[in-house]
Amino acid sequence: MTALRVWLADQNPSSRRQARLGQLWLAWLRIRRNRLAMAGLVIVGALLLVAAFAPWISPHDPLVQDLSRRLLPPGTAGNWLGTDDFGRDILSRIIHGARITLYIIALVAVTAPVIGLLIGTVAGYFGGWIDAALMRLTDIFLAFPRLILALALVAVLGPGIENAVFAIALTAWPPYARVARAETLTVRNSDYIAAIRLQGASAGRIIAGHVVPMCLPSVIIRVTLDMAGVILIAAGLGFLGLGVQPPLPEWGLMISSGRKFLFEQWWVATMPGLAIFVVSLGFNLLGDGLRDVLDPRSASR
Amino acid sequence: MSLLDVRNLRVTFATETGPVQAVRGVSFSLGRERLGIVGESGSGKTITGRAVLRLIRPPGRIEADAMTFDGQDLLAASERDMRALRGKRIGMVMQDPKYSLNPVMTVGRQLTEGLRLRDGLGRADATAKAMAALDAVQIRDPDRVMGAYPHELSGGMGQRVMIAMMLIPEPDLLIADEPTSALDVTVQAEVLSILDALVRDRGMALIFISHDLRLVARFCDRVLVMYKGRVVEELAAANLLAAQHPYTRGLLNCLPRIGGPRGPLPGLDRTGDWAT
Amino acid sequence: MSLIEIDNLSVTFRTKGREVQAVQNVSLSVGARESYGLVGESGSGKSTILRAICGMAPVTGGTIRIGGKTLPTPRGRAFSAQVQMVFQDPYASLHPRHTIDRTLSEPLAIHGLPGSDARVVQALTDVGLPPSFRFRYPHQLSGGQRQRVAIARALMLEPTILLLDEPTSALDASVQAEVLNLLNRLRADRGLTFLMVSHDLAVIDHMTDRILVMQHGRAVEEMSRDDLAGVRMTTPYARSLFDASADRLLL
Numbered sequence: 001m002t003a004l005r006v007w008l009a010d011q012n013p014s015s016r017r018q019a020r021l022g023q024l025w026l027a028w029l030r031i032r033r034n035r036l037a038m039a040g041l042v043i044v045g046a047l048l049l050v051a052a053f054a055p056w057i058s059p060h061d062p063l064v065q066d067l068s069r070r071l072l073p074p075g076t077a078g079n080w081l082g083t084d085d086f087g088r089d090i091l092s093r094i095i096h097g098a099r100i101t102l103y104i105i106a107l108v109a110v111t112a113p114v115i116g117l118l119i120g121t122v123a124g125y126f127g128g129w130i131d132a133a134l135m136r137l138t139d140i141f142l143a144f145p146r147l148i149l150a151l152a153l154v155a156v157l158g159p160g161i162e163n164a165v166f167a168i169a170l171t172a173w174p175p176y177a178r179v180a181r182a183e184t185l186t187v188r189n190s191d192y193i194a195a196i197r198l199q200g201a202s203a204g205r206i207i208a209g210h211v212v213p214m215c216l217p218s219v220i221i222r223v224t225l226d227m228a229g230v231i232l233i234a235a236g237l238g239f240l241g242l243g244v245q246p247p248l249p250e251w252g253l254m255i256s257s258g259r260k261f262l263f264e265q266w267w268v269a270t271m272p273g274l275a276i277f278v279v280s281l282g283f284n285l286l287g288d289g290l291r292d293v294l295d296p297r298s299a300s301r
Numbered sequence: 302m303s304l305l306d307v308r309n310l311r312v313t314f315a316t317e318t319g320p321v322q323a324v325r326g327v328s329f330s331l332g333r334e335r336l337g338i339v340g341e342s343g344s345g346k347t348i349t350g351r352a353v354l355r356l357i358r359p360p361g362r363i364e365a366d367a368m369t370f371d372g373q374d375l376l377a378a379s380e381r382d383m384r385a386l387r388g389k390r391i392g393m394v395m396q397d398p399k400y401s402l403n404p405v406m407t408v409g410r411q412l413t414e415g416l417r418l419r420d421g422l423g424r425a426d427a428t429a430k431a432m433a434a435l436d437a438v439q440i441r442d443p444d445r446v447m448g449a450y451p452h453e454l455s456g457g458m459g460q461r462v463m464i465a466m467m468l469i470p471e472p473d474l475l476i477a478d479e480p481t482s483a484l485d486v487t488v489q490a491e492v493l494s495i496l497d498a499l500v501r502d503r504g505m506a507l508i509f510i511s512h513d514l515r516l517v518a519r520f521c522d523r524v525l526v527m528y529k530g531r532v533v534e535e536l537a538a539a540n541l542l543a544a545q546h547p548y549t550r551g552l553l554n555c556l557p558r559i560g561g562p563r564g565p566l567p568g569l570d571r572t573g574d575w576a577t
Numbered sequence: 578m579s580l581i582e583i584d585n586l587s588v589t590f591r592t593k594g595r596e597v598q599a600v601q602n603v604s605l606s607v608g609a610r611e612s613y614g615l616v617g618e619s620g621s622g623k624s625t626i627l628r629a630i631c632g633m634a635p636v637t638g639g640t641i642r643i644g645g646k647t648l649p650t651p652r653g654r655a656f657s658a659q660v661q662m663v664f665q666d667p668y669a670s671l672h673p674r675h676t677i678d679r680t681l682s683e684p685l686a687i688h689g690l691p692g693s694d695a696r697v698v699q700a701l702t703d704v705g706l707p708p709s710f711r712f713r714y715p716h717q718l719s720g721g722q723r724q725r726v727a728i729a730r731a732l733m734l735e736p737t738i739l740l741l742d743e744p745t746s747a748l749d750a751s752v753q754a755e756v757l758n759l760l761n762r763l764r765a766d767r768g769l770t771f772l773m774v775s776h777d778l779a780v781i782d783h784m785t786d787r788i789l790v791m792q793h794g795r796a797v798e799e800m801s802r803d804d805l806a807g808v809r810m811t812t813p814y815a816r817s818l819f820d821a822s823a824d825r826l827l828l
Contacts, residue, residue: 009318011713011717012707012709012710012712012713013676013712013713014709014711014712015712016676016678016679016712018712019676019712019713019714023714026317026318029317029318030317033317190669191664191665191666191669191670192669192670192671192672192673194628194631194633194662194664195662195664195670195727195730196672196683197633198631198633198652198657198660198661198662199657199661199683199684199687199688199734200652200653200654200656200657200658200684200687200688201683201687205687209683210672210675213672213674213675214673214674341749341750341751341752342720342749456619485618485619485776486618486776486818486821486822486823487618487817487818487821488618489821489823490821512749512750513750513823514750515823515824515826516823516826518826519826551751552750552751555750555751555753555754556750556754556779556824557754557757557779557780557782557783557784557824558779558782558783558824559778559779559782559805559806559819559822559824559825560782560805560806560807561779561782561783563783565758565761565762566754566757566758566783567754568751568754568755568758569751569754
């Protein structure tokens with residue numbers, strides 16, 4: 001272990017890979033000092049583990065109904081979080097729901113920021129009418145309330161998890177474009193951009209190799225902070241019956257179907273609600289911690 | 302009788318790769334005179350200035366055997382005591398007025414703020430005092446400047462405003478951290494002469510922090526030369542050209558001179574014991 | 578024949594209805610292998626002239642010729658193989674996320690030149706940096722070291738002209754001496770032509786043969802280095818710059 005540490009801490013790396021890993025390790029040390037960020041990391045890590053090992057850790061099958069065991073309260077033997085109106089174990093459904101949540105988050109995280117980054121950097125770098133056109137496009141998408149646009153898309157394409165993701169991604173990219181454009185405008189006037197232009201680099205090389213790496217920290221932080229919102233929108237769509245379809249154990253859908261029993265059998269809606277709360281909190285804490293680590297202090301000096 | 306007494310000052314910063322000692326045992330005492338602290342970047346000169354005012358935030362840590370200002374122990378003083386000292390008895394002028402003046406407040410408001418909040422003066426009195434201060438730094442049109450925002454002023458003007466602002470409460474000690482480094486050469490001379498006159502007239506003590514040995518020698522009575530957190534030489538400004546320490550000599554010799562020889566400039570020999 | 582010829586150059590910046598004439602009718606010429614200095618205070622337009630040569634400033638009048646030929650807009654690859662620039666702020670001129678190796682090999686990649694491995698190591702050695710620095714990031718280097726990398730980068734394409742925008746004003750005095758020495762050595766070794774901007778008369782005196790004093794975008798006085806050393810300037814502004822120079826404080 002110490003040999004690896006020494007290799008990472010080497011002041012004179014002998015390859016690009018070693019240099020990059022060394023920097024990542026230093027970033028890790030910095031984030032480790034932030035307790036709240038570590039808490040966030042633990043929560044997100046737990047989500048990943050739960051999702052990965054769902055079939056093995058979940059005590060019951062999430063889809064099997066047992067009408068003789070309907071609406072049992074939490075603390076019942078064998079159903080630690082109680083059962084819902086079809087007798088399905090809530091804990092198992094939450095565990096399997098983590099997979100769905102993760103799937104949605106992952107899909108959105110690889111599409112929306114990428115689109116936003118592309119549009120934002122191109123708009124910021126070229127300026128002029130390209131900037132104006134792309135920003136107006138961004139404004140158009142920003143003007144739609146997320147849920148309404150998602151509703152409209154789902155109405156056209158039909159309900160289902162992929163369409164829900166598509167709808168969410170389509171409304172999630174504009175803020176990234178804005179953030180990327182703002183960073184690009186700052187970066188554009190830097191000496192290092194002037195230097196690479198003077199070497200005869202094409203706009204594509206400059207944007208991809210020089211501008212995007214400077215926009216990444218803001219975008220990454222934004223992504224983690226947005227994840228909470230994405231989960232909630234997916235939950236909202238599920239709640240409205242437009243996203244994931246029953247009997248899949250998506251958390252929002254669980255809240256929706258538990259609505260009927262909210263006063264008597266509160267756990268049916270509250271437990272998935274708590275799950276959403278905890279995961280959103282985790283991402284928020286992680287995002288804040290990442291901001292400290294990726295802050296411009298370390299980027300520019 | 303010394304106004305400021307600092308013994309074995311140490312400032313350490315805790316970083317993720319271990320503690321970094323920015324100041325390693327600096328001692329000096331200051332009467333009603335001008336002390337220059339000279340050093341290159343990383344020498345710890347700015348941190349020394351800020352440590353006197355206890356302006357170092359965690360993860361930085363200030364330690365010293367003694368640090369007293371006019372009999373008052375600066376190390377043991379509470380944050381409240383320090384607030385009473387800062388500005389009122391010890392002032393600080395920083396390098397770039399673009400960054401040290403509040404960009405969203407007019408100059409007049411910034412000048413009178415301290416007077417009204419700290420000294421409880423009414424608006425008319427505070428304004429009169431502010432105008433007098435601007436006059437003292439030779440600003441010819443104080444009315445316009447009072448109503449202007451910092452970005453509307455030139456560098457030299459902004460720095461003069463900064464000096465006026467720091468001198469209003471009539472401190473006993475002024476710490477000037479590279480006050481002219483961000484200014485053009487012709488403006489530098491002007492601002493320095495204004496500072497010079499004010500310090501002399503009011504009998505203030507001055508700590509002048511700079512990287513420019515020539516400036517400090519011309520402007521101060523005594524000079525401390527710092528390198529990597531330590532004081533390597535202390536001498537009277539008048540004796541600068543007769544400096545003994547290899548680092549000071551090296552600093553003097555490595556500067557290009559107008560009309561000087563065009564061969565390679567002598568570099569700094571960092572192999573001595575003092576260089577660790 | 579002059580290598581750089583600037584005739585009646587004017588540069589005007591237009592922002593939101595306001596016009597700023599950064600450079601007004603400035604002419605100068607620099608011979609091959611000569612070192613020419615531009616001196617002035619902030620706002621004098623000296624740095625703007627360098628940017629205009631690189632095609633990064635809005636030229637509104639006059640011409641710039643390199644080697645007798647007017648420059649194409651955009652400047653193109655041939656220009657970058659001929660003219661390169663060293664910027665003022667070592668903390669801003671290297672990409673913070675690229676290793677030194679990437680910064681130095683990129684110009685070669687852009688121009689499709691082979692052998693970047695060996696050439697990067699050679700470049701580091703030429704500017705006095707150990708080859709072990711190759712995969713460091715800029716924030717792991719001191720200001721002086723970064724400036725050396727910036728110089729190495731400028732020389733990767735083997736230009737004939739080097740534009741220097743206050744290359745040492747952000748550096749400590751002792752480091753400045755080293756970098757100035759390096760620049761002089763490289764110029765002698767490679768027969769480079771320098772066009773150097775500075776506000777420090779002592780640095781200009783040490784590095785250049787002829788000097789143009791500028792103020793508020795205009796050329797005030799052109800003199801030789803000997804004129805400066807012998808205090809034979811003819812205009813009061815040039816004289817005031819000389820008097821205010823920190824170099825004079827040591828007398």
